[in-house]
Amino acid sequence: MQVGIDQIGFYTPNKYVDMVDLAHARNEDPNKFLIGIGQNKMSVADQTQDAVSMGINATLRYLDQIARERVGLLIVGTESSVDQSKSASLFIKSALALPANVRTFEVKEACFGMTAGIMIARDYVRLHPHHSAIVIGSDIARYGVNTGGEVTQGAGSISMLIKADPQILAINNGHSSHSEDINDFWRPNDSAVAVVDGKYSKNVYLDFFKQTFTAYRKQTGIKTSDFTALLYHLPFVKMGFKANEWAITAQDEKTKKHLTENFTAAARYGKEVGNIYTASLYLSLLSLLENAKLPANAKIGLFSYGSGAMGEFYSGQIVKGYEKNLHTNADQKMIARRQKLTIPEYEKIFNQALESPQDNLELQSDEQTGTWYFAGTKNRIRQYFQK
Known part of the structure; x- marks a missing residue:
């Protein structure tokens, strides 16, 4: 099922x-x-x-x-x-x-x-x-x-x-996760605004992506070239862009092309709306679905990151006729x-x-x-x- x-x-x-x-x-x-x-x-x-x-x-x-x-x-x-x-x-x-x-x-x-x-x-x-x-x-x-x-x-x-x-x-079986008690971003009870160490947070984000993406591929045997798109939590678009550039570095030109094009489609709404924290990854998914043409059963990778910090990578398959919904x-x-x-x-x-x-x-x-x-x-x- x-x-x-x-x-x-x-x-x-x-x-x-x-x-x-x-x-x-x-x-x-x-x-x-x-x-x-x-x-x-x-x-x-x-x-x-x-x-x-x-x-x-x-x-x-x-x-x-x-x-x-x-x-x-x-x-x-x-x-x-x-x-x-x-x-x-x-x-x-x-x-x-x-x-x-x-x-x-x-x-x-x-x-x-x-x-x-x-x-x-x-x-x-x-x-x-x-x-x-x-x-x-x-x-x-x-x-x-x-x-x-x-x-x-x-x-x-x-x-x-x-x-x-x-x-x-459809969400696939399997995932990879990584967590550490760190202080890259938090919001104390007495504050209406967040506290962030911006440079540290960017480095941790990239490190968590590398660890979970590598572990997921090793666990499942799935190759980077098997993905139609890689999606990211986007606190701002450039952060996801850097992760995507790392992911495609050693890939052939065809893989680089479609993963780059689909990253651009996935980032379109985020560029206009900004950071929406818990929903940012899924705004990327929505943007991809509504701004790219995806074949049935296309494999979509999703990297979720929450400061403090928790990272997870998992994947799903596009269902035929998704556009109608x-x-x-x-x-x-x-x-x-x-x-x-x-x-x-x-x-x-x-x-x-x-x-x-x-x-x-x-x-x-x-x-x-x-x-x-x-x-x-x-x-x-x-x-x-x-x-």
């Missing part, structure tokens, strides 16, 4: 910052951001969007096309949690009107959280083949205004339905709909979003009709409404 990804939903907020504008405001050469980092734009979440609301909106993309009564598990991977105790998944389950018997919880290990959720969901479906599972990655990457990590911020969510006989990607036009319209912010507007919205709104003050959203949003707290209880 094959188990894997049957549906994919995507959401990103309706505001963005252009990297050229940001570079000029920070007295930097725009090419440092456009080429050196590999980013064009980054989505910006205002006070009305958080991990919960974005997760709801991503799942709405496909919710009406599935059998809700068969959903037995809902997992949210996030490092932008809204509560120290209650899971983001419970808020989402309520908004989506899923059955009361759904098992639901939240997973945290930096950017690895969604991958952990997918592996749990895969094993759950193998034991309960008549059930499906929803796995959501939802995050807002924040380093602070005028900081070294500012250009690698972003916001968004990816939601997936994991089930037997999937229509998009995508929402390409809607996803591209969502990215295109965003309002460009001036740098002062962005700084005001960013800093305001770091603060909790006054209790019993209802927030208003400027999103389009049908979008869910965080409306503030009432008697310290978080409120989510649909516009």
Whole structure:
């Protein structure tokens, strides 16, 4: 029995910052951001969007096309949690009107959280083949205004339905993993923004990729040339580019060509949206699916990395007819709909979003009709409404 990804939903907020504008405001050469980092734009979440609301909106993309009564598990991977105790998944389950018997919880290990959720969901479906599972990655990457990590911020969510006989990607058996207790990136309880050692984190990321990719090939006997595409967690596009360059160094020209072209297709959405932490790898997958033509049974390699640190490499096979289950036009319209912010507007919205709104003050959203949003707290209880 094959188990894997049957549906994919995507959401990103309706505001963005252009990297050229940001570079000029920070007295930097725009090419440092456009080429050196590999980013064009980054989505910006205002006070009305958080991990919960974005997760709801991503799942709405496909919710009406599935059998809700068969959903037995809902997992949210996030490092932008809204509560120290209650899971983001419970808020989402309520908004989506899923059955009361759904098992639901939240997973945290930096950017690895969604991958952990997918592996749990895969094993759950193998034991309960008549059930499906929803796995959501939802995050807002924040380093602070005028900081070294500012250009690698972003916001968004990816939601997936994991089930037997999937229509998009069947997950293969086997994986390789590597973990170490290190301090390349973290966010203390008393901080709304992350702490990062940028150069160290880049080196650790590449080291973890080399270790897991090498171990996976040794374990399975699969060669680099067997992959149609290699996908990466993309905190920024240049980081994945460096990993991909290492992977293809000793390959023939044909392999180099198709792995490079498919990396470019997979990075297209990330260049426009920015870093979305737990969901970044799966934004790459969505971008590949919607911007490349993939043959049935194409082998796709996926490298997941969460700082602190946890790395894993696994693979999947493209299912024939996968294109019919995508929402390409809607996803591209969502990215295109965003309002460009001036740098002062962005700084005001960013800093305001770091603060909790006054209790019993209802927030208003400027999103389009049908979008869910965080409306503030009432008697310290978080409120989510649909516009």
